Amino acid sequence: MDKEINVGLLGFGMAGSMFHAPFIANVAGLRLQKIKANRAESIALANARYPAAEVVAHEQDIFNDAAIDLVVVATTSPTHYHMAKAALQAGKHVLVDKPFTVTSAEADELIALAREKGKLLTVYQNRRWDSDFKTVRKVLSQQLLGELVEYEAHFDRFRNEVKPGTWKEEDLPGTGILYDLGTHLIDQALCLFGEPLEVQGDVRALRKETQVADYAEVTLRFQGVKAILKASMLVREQGPHFILHGTKGSFIKYGMDMQEEHLKQGKSPADTPDWGTEPESLWGTLNTDVQGLHVKGKVESKSGDYTGLYENVYRAILGQEELQVKPEQARNTIRIIELALQSSKEKRSIKFS
Numbered sequence: 199m200d201k202e203i204n205v206g207l208l209g210f211g212m213a214g215s216m217f218h219a220p221f222i223a224n225v226a227g228l229r230l231q232k233i234k235a236n237r238a239e240s241i242a243l244a245n246a247r248y249p250a251a252e253v254v255a256h257e258q259d260i261f262n263d264a265a266i267d268l269v270v271v272a273t274t275s276p277t278h279y280h281m282a283k284a285a286l287q288a289g290k291h292v293l294v295d296k297p298f299t300v301t302s303a304e305a306d307e308l309i310a311l312a313r314e315k316g317k318l319l320t321v322y323q324n325r326r327w328d329s330d331f332k333t334v335r336k337v338l339s340q341q342l343l344g345e346l347v348e349y350e351a352h353f354d355r356f357r358n359e360v361k362p363g364t365w366k367e368e369d370l371p372g373t374g375i376l377y378d379l380g381t382h383l384i385d386q387a388l389c390l391f392g393e394p395l396e397v398q399g400d401v402r403a404l405r406k407e408t409q410v411a412d413y414a415e416v417t418l419r420f421q422g423v424k425a426i427l428k429a430s431m432l433v434r435e436q437g438p439h440f441i442l443h444g445t446k447g448s449f450i451k452y453g454m455d456m457q458e459e460h461l462k463q464g465k466s467p468a469d470t471p472d473w474g475t476e477p478e479s480l481w482g483t484l485n486t487d488v489q490g491l492h493v494k495g496k497v498e499s500k501s502g503d504y505t506g507l508y509e510n511v512y513r514a515i516l517g518q519e520e521l522q523v524k525p526e527q528a529r530n531t532i533r534i535i536e537l538a539l540q541s542s543k544e545k546r547s548i549k550f551s
Contacts (some may be wrong), residue, residue, distance in 0.1 A: 200516055202229050203267045206260035206290075207251075208281055210235035210244050213295050214272035217324065217504070219248065220466040222270070224505045227512045232260050257281065261288040268318075268515065271295060274365050275372035279304040282319070286311045291318040291515055296381040298528040300372040302536055305529035312525065318515055321528035322507065325382040326389055328455035329476050329502030334440055336500060338390065342486050343444025350426040350441040351386060353379040354433035360407045367410060374411040375429050376401060376535045383427040384531045385523075387418055391425065393530060394418040398547040399538030404432055416538045419547075440482065447486025447493075453479075455502050467505050474502035 205222055207214055210233050222228050230251045233244045244253045260266055261284055269285035271278055271294045279299045285292045286308065298321045299305045312319035325331060338346060360367050366378060387394075396419040401411045412431040417424065440451040457474055467473045476499040485494040507523065514521040537548045 200518075201227065203227055203512055203515055204229050204231040204265050205268045205270060206232045206234070206263065206266040207270045207272060208234045208257055208260065208285075209272035209274075209295075210240040210253075211237075211272070214270075215240070215243060215247075216461045217322070218270055218272050218295070219244075220461065220468070221505045221508045223248065224467045225508045225512055227516075228268075228508060231266060232263065234260055257284070261285060261290070267291060268293065268511070270322075274370075275377060276300065276370045278372070279308065282308050283311065286315055286317055286319065289315060289317070291511075293320050293322060293511060294528075295322045296385075296528075297372055297377045297535070298381075298525070298532055300377075300532075302529055302533040305525070305532050309525045309529060318511070318521065319525045320511060320514075320521055320523045321525065323382070323385040323523045323528065323531075324504040324507050325386060325455075326523070327502055327504050327506045328457070329474055329499045330439060330451050330453070330455055330480075330482065331386055332500040332502060333482060333497060334442065334449070334451070335390065337442070337449050337482075337484065337497065342447070342484060342488065343442060343449060344446030344486070346423055346442060346444045348424050348426070348441075348443045349387065349390070350438075351383050351428070352433075352437060352439055353383050353429045354436060355379075355431055356434040357431045358405060358434075360405060360409075367408065369409040374401075374414075375431065376411060376414045376416075376538060379429040380414050380416065380427070380535065380538075381531055383429060384416065384418075384534050385527070387425045387427060388527055388530055388534075391418075391420040391423055394420050394425070394534070394550045396547045397534055397537040397541055397550055399541040401539055401542040404430070414538070416534070417547075418534070444486075447484065449482055449484050449486075449497070451480075451482030456480075457502055457504060467503060475499075476502075 269290040398417040400415040402413045416427045442449040481496040513519040
């Protein structure tokens with residue numbers, strides 16, 4: 199550890215308590231100094247799990263603290279832009295939970311402000327550190343499928359009833375399945391293939407009582423590759439998570455990365471020896487040709503760990519390595535959401551710009 203970076207965490211709901219705090223605490227150079235929480239149950243949980251951190255009621259208690267180096271925005275999606283902007287204006291490095299912002303114009307403004315202030319700005323695209331996505335990247339980097347021609351990824355759930363009192367189910371800026379699960383699918387595709395040439399979207403509200411879009415299919419066309427991204431709240435029988443086809447073969451992967459399920463069970467990366475390790479039953483199937491030999495079998499999944507994102511942020515703040523989730527990439531994810539919504543409404547493909 200070269201230097202201790204003090205962290206202020208805004209929000210201690212599911213995002214803050216489950217997806218951020220355990221991984222901040224798992225990086226030796228990061229110190230969770232303050233947590234902003236308002237609900238009684240969140241305050242009690244924060245005090246119990248992180249007794250060394252001070253729990254505060256207002257974000258200004260974090261913005262005005264000169265000792266805080268990094269602010270993590272884990273508040274509701276409609277507030278991300280305003281919270282990130284205030285943190286940057288206060289002279290802090292900023293990590294924003296997904297979605298980055300509601301509009302690409304807001305993202306552009308935050309990127310310019312971070313550049314002006316000389317501060318790091320990034321987005322919590324943690325699914326780059328999923329075990330299965332890391333395995334997909336390895337399969338592609340080794341060119342085991344030859345030239346990839348089609349990439350399909352699904353991120354589905356089965357929630358056929360709208361849960362009352364949940365902000366994600368309300369008709370607010372930045373809500374709906376594209377801004378939620380869709381951000382992960384889009385970011386992963388951009389991570390693999392760069393900027394698309396065209397965007398085509400089919401976005402719908404399927405559940406009778408829903409106020410938000412709960413189904414999305416986005417097709418991104420790249421040079422030589424078509425990426426099909428699908429997310430739905432009405433998938434009870436899960437199909438493959440990843441389907442890849444190339445000139446030499448295919449890779450098919452069922453099941454999701456185990457980290458979210460383990461977090462829901464109360465486990466943490468600090469006290470789980472096999473953290474992020476998938477069981478053999480979830481390993482993907484490779485059917486291809488390798489140096490003239492037909493090969494078909496299971497591919498052991500690489501281990502996943504969202505700690506890697508925070509380790510990268512820590513080292514990037516110290517200038518030791520390049521930031522992996524660049525804000526410009528996160529901005530492009532939001533732009534694709536905008537174009538997918540426009541495409542769905544106008545029923546046509548739209549060039550990415």
